Amino acid sequence: MVQNIILIVEDDPDIRELTSLYLGKKGYEVFIAENGLQALEIVNKEKPHLILLDIVLPGMKGFELCEKIRELTDVPILFLSSKRDSIDKIKGLEVGGDDYITKPFDFAELEARVRANLRRNRLMASNEHKKKRVLTYGHLSIDLDSYEVFVDGKLVSLYAKELQLLLLLVNNPNQVFSADQLYDQIWGIDSYGDLKTVLVHISKLRRKIEVNPSKPVLIQTVRGFGYKFNA
Template identity: 80%
Template sequence: MTNERILIVEDDQDIRELTTLYLGKKGYEVFPADNGFDAINIVKRESPHLILLDIVLPGMKGFEICEKVRELTQAPILFISSKRDSVDKIKGLEVGGDDYITKPFDFAELEARVRANLRRSLISSDQKEKKKLSYGHLTIDLESYEIKVNDQPIRLYAKELQLLLLLVNNPNQVFSAEQLYDQIWGIDSYGELKTVLVHISKLRRKIEVNPSRPKLIKTVRGFGYKFSPPE
């Protein structure tokens, strides 16, 4: 049994109640909300470990809620939507989401995604053995998880940070997009390649001096990506 706290933000009463009931029986403490205002208050009050967030909601939409929630927590956010358009999936990742599941969904698949994202939401203890990593203009504090570029703090979302740490802890090792997805997200999903590409692109924009000519996160054409420490 588990005791992680999950917030579900869904205006469809049947889906909200059935999902709350199902996850509750699996041992999760579930907090339901049907609008953005209540969702943000629950995040402030309960500090959930994971958030299930519908995109189409009355008033404040899911993408806007995600951006506001990201100012409060780095807990994984799984978008729920009836749309299967990859544009929405990419938009969800860009505003700070971690995963995406479409309606109607199978509860067993939903729980698998919940477990995978919870498992990967915490940086492994072996990555904390060093206090700080420094790569030229890039500094990573492994106690506070503060990332600095040229001594200026930058903001990384949870999956961006996990991806960066995986790469820097395995310098010069080439990872395929599929391997990165498996390591960070942990389950098969439609559009997984785009998920990796979006996060690599966002990381480069944040940590590279010249994102169009990356020196840290390099593409190995035909194989994948690697972190190349400055000489």
């Protein structure tokens, strides 16, 4: 089982060390930071799964640091503070915090909050992954929700008809379509134009999604019949 990584950002050495020792004994991999700059370095390098963040820090304050961390990651952030005012709790949530724990705290309660936030984050990530509909064929990925196309992870810009043509072929893998059929499906029977339009769009599409457009692998020509998407 992969260890959850926790970053503790706390300037009080006693609280920092005791919290680190307790969570370490509970099986977490713990990193500590005394200030905002150290914390940002660890976030970038170690990719923690959860962050315990003090509000009162030297230099960069906790609220400001939380906003900067949110630009890098969406992992749970639990504020640690001796302030019990509701205004501070509200501020902590507004800047991107997920929970607020007042000092002095019970270590067992702290770990329960840690476990709950880690579990909630895993469930959200799992649900988001399930909701996202992505088709992948080798180096080509198509997001069916956003209608974005990626080649080797890079976004490729397709015109509307190119995308419609690609989706028609992808949704009917290995089915051969004649140029007439493609024209009727994409441009419509009553549209004005000729079959060269299909050839031109197939050629443009290949240049954008094929590794070697002169030797297409994904959109193949079936001589004498038409085109198919090779799944």
